[in-house]
Amino acid sequence: MRVDSKLPRVGTTIFTVMSALAAEHDAINLSQGFPNFEPSERLQQLVFEAMRNGLNQYAPMPGLLALRQQIAEKIALLYGVSVDPVQEVTITAGGTQAIFSAIVAFVRPGDEVILLEPCYDSYRPSVEAVGGIPVIYTLIAPDFKINWQEVMHLIGPKTRMICINTPVNPTGAVLSDADMRALETLLNGTDVLVMSDEVYEHLIYDGVEHASALRYPGLRVRTLAVYSFGKTYHCTGWKVGYCVAPPALTAEFRKIHQFNVFSVNHPVQAAFAEFMKEPTEYTNLPQFYQRKRDFFADCMAQTRLKPLPSYGTYFQLYDYGHLSNEPDIDFCKRLTTAFGVAAIPVSVFYSDGRDQKIIRLCFAKTEDLLTAAGERLRKL
Ligand code: PMP
Secondary structure (H helix, E strand, O other): OOOOOOOOOOOOOOHHHHHHHHHHHHEOOOOOOOOOOOOHHHHHHHHHHHOOOOOOOOOOOOOOOHHHHHHHHHHHHHHHOOHHHHHHHEOOOOOHHHHHHHHHHHOOOOOOEEEEEEOOOOOOHHHHOOOOOHHHHHHOOOOOOHHHHHHHOOOOOOEEEEEEOOOOOOOOOOOHHHHHHHHHHHOOOOOOOEEEEOOOOOOOOOOOOOHHHHHHHHHHHHHHEEEEHHHOOOOOOHOOEEEEEEEEHHHHHHHHHHOOOOOOOOOHHHHHHHHOOOOHHHHHHHHHHHHHHHHHHHHOOOOOOOOOOEEOEEEEEEOOOOOOOOOOOHHHHHHHHHHHOOOOOOOHHOOOOOOOOOEEEEOOOHHHHHHHHHHHHHOO
């Protein structure tokens, strides 16, 4: 039988390849973005209690109201914005499902979606799966700055959505207040929607404030903002997140959500609703991860890899162009097999495979592992 793939370009991802190679060579795996430490004991206890209290059947379709109320309170506290928990917040099976549902809900065949590359690898296939056309704006190392005048030229009658992300995976860049204002001005008077991926909202350093799209009135009305509990509470494996959008957008989003997952892990939602009452769990996070970023920078200072600035996320980029001319994928494979540290080549985040001789390392790891990685890479 002939199978006509909707996503012929999609194959085994580099994350699977590098993690398998890391396991085979007993390498320290700094490739995939997840912590090697556990979520809070209390949070785990709350999940267990919710299960013991019988919350083991379907949760309400949009999510537990108690959790959505906590989310609305948090957004009011952090971003000074009023969000209606009933009509504007939907609990999702992680950020990825929120992104997918947002795209499926609004993008029709032939619609254009602007992507700023390098970007999280789910955006492009999600757009292509529904027949949308990705329109790529390419950002270049070392600063990955967005020229909004150039982005303006990509907007036309077929533009349905622009996907933004701050802090940015994989670059560690952040969008500034000026960036968000420029985007707000650019979209004024259009029907272009914004998918604002803010899963790293708390992983932002050096006292910089997260420029949430929710803060900008001209963006708020057209934005589906996406968040992930996995990043915030060190539990990426639980796959719970949420989407915040105005009522009319949320109504459409939920039409897809309810036939995609219908509802999300019930006991975990109940646990988050209780755990979120303690804001220090997330207000301390920038400090917690900034210490890791700086610790890792010290570990790597004696290696010959050149760091690019990391303003946010738990990723740090390194340039190796002065050491080797190898393609970044080969370089990462060699780092794993010969030096015992697995990294991700940044070219995989570009549709055209742009190779700037840059690799991405994840520092959401315990200090012993970061120290050992630094020691191994000193031999390079
Ligand atoms: N967006 C970005 C930029 C990410 O890096 C990730 C996780 N790697 C996600 C979304 C997805 O989050 P989740 O694990 O909650 O699906």
